[in-house]
Amino acid sequence: MEIALLGFAAALAIGLPALATAWAQGRIGPAAAATLAEKPELSTTAVILIAIPETMVILGFVVAVLILLRAGG
């Protein structure tokens, strides 16, 4: 039971930040596309701005791994 809960916790740890990242990228993406229509030279900056919210899901992944390692231990 405890292992199942830990697995569920790991899933939440990555799932919720993934939703948050998706929401943020969903807002940054159109803004970046609109920017690129006017200033194509900002393409690299736009890609980096889109990548910034990925921090959430990446840290979520780290936490999920830590939880799973605990479950395994």
Add this chain to the structure above:
Amino acid sequence: MIVRMMRVRIAGPRSLLDRTLTVLQDLGVLHVDRPPVPDGRAPDRIVMRERRHVERCLSDVEMALNRLRLPVDPGAPAERPLSAPQAARRARRVRRRAETLALATSALEDERSLLVRYREFFQAFEALVGHELTWPDGQAFYVVLRAGAGSAVGELRRRLEDALHGEVVLLHQELSSGEWAVLILASSRAAPKVSALLSASRVEELPAPAGIAEKNVLRALPAIKARLGEIPESLHAVDAQRRALAQTEGAWLSGLRVFLRDQLLRFDARTRVFAADYLFVIEGWLPVPRLVDLQQRMQTTLGPEVVVSTIGAEDWTAEAAPVALHNPPLFRPFEVLTRILPLPKYGTIDPTPFVAIFFPAFFGLIVGDVGHGLLLAGLAGLLRLKSEPDTTLRSVSTVALACSSSTIAFGVFFGEFFGSLGPAIGLQPFFNREQATIPFLGLSVALGGVHIALGLVLAGVSAWRRGHRREAVGRSVALGMLILTALSLLAAFEVLPAGLFTPLVVAILVAFTVLVALEGIVAVIELLSTVGHILSYARIMALGTASLMLAVVANEMVGAMGSVLVGAIFALLFHLVNFAIGLFSPTIHALRLHYVEFFGQFFSPGGAEYRPLGHWHPLP
């Protein structure tokens, strides 16, 4: 690194202004800047008129070169005309002639494409028309109905026959596109009624190309074919005239363009020169080592009447100084990464050397696979072969080579070859990141700590150099707090003697008080943000582990598909996908770690680019 600049003033008699600007342009070292004098003088009308003439002539020259399809010759020598008005007239003549030829070519090509476009349409009628028209003085109407409108043909025929009683013939054929080709032949008396009926039915006639508006289709079709046969010859003749004109005028036009562009650059510089009735003053910036060159050239070419004086050997506090980056050849290609952001301010730090070291390191640490590294090296080599020296592509290829080397080195360290295939080629991991997840996380965060600490050191140096002593001390204290925090954590986990924990915590509290005293309450927020930045380096571990897991999954496909062959194909495809992700994602995140976390500590964007007055060069 940022090149150290010096501000100089050049003064002399007004009569020597043009020659002085020409000498400066030949030398190509002075970034002309407006001198700090009252700017109340009206613009020089003669200069403005000259500039307009030059711009008009340049427009003619560039239009002519464009119409003659002459590529930009980067090595064309400047062609100084003996008489500017004569050159302008000749350029205008050539431009008009080139435009006439270009228009003729364009008209012929349009005609040919129209004829080709409707060839099938006319071929359909060739099959339909097997007899002379009933009405030699009649008229033909060409109509194309959209696909699926076959039933409308019958309706059209019925209306025409009802209205014109035998003075009209309608022929139709379905085209391969599904459209319907319809030919209506009418007597001269019935033609206006047909035209009115078509308009009322909103059926548009096919616009017939010039030369095929024959009343008799049997005569029109051969005319079309003959015209299609003539067009290539006409095109060839026009092209021969264009080539002859390009041959006789091309070199002269290219040279004149260089001369006129150079002249425009001097006009631009002149707007930043103070010129009174009898004297002129030019001020500007140049790299410190080039001062002697400038003084010698001025002395030898213009004599003692033009005086060069330094306004002061500027230290790094000059806010207005332009910025030029100069890095060793090994680091220079990495400027392509730092130039994505605005230039750093003069007196601050150029981050290029640090990017050159840490960017490939982070990339390699994330991907860490010999197989992926070899593939990337192959791509980088290919890009290098295809690119010209001193271009952005060549810089990108060098950066990619550095990343591939780092990826191979870390691949050997991790014992990875397309994931878990390392042992198959004799690689033994020194650090197995598939199992040692927590140590890998610790390594990533520790690396982040080092990187951020370096950023704080650079921030301190930059602030000290620009005379912001308080800020420099504040950055040093923040760095000290970071180190003390790391040491206290090591003491808490008993890596260091546990007895050190309490003194370290006390030292942190003292440092925190000093920091708040120096920088105010903002220091607290900055400190928390710095800790967040260090934790952000955990992405190195996360992305690295994810990349490894994808590779392991790809390898396991070989045995999981039932057939080894099918499994191997799927595994190969999966590895390719992983490689593509492995190129994109680590690049973005390694860049982000630099731009957001590392640069955030010390980077001050907003420097003006050093643009010395020099000769015009076409963009590569």
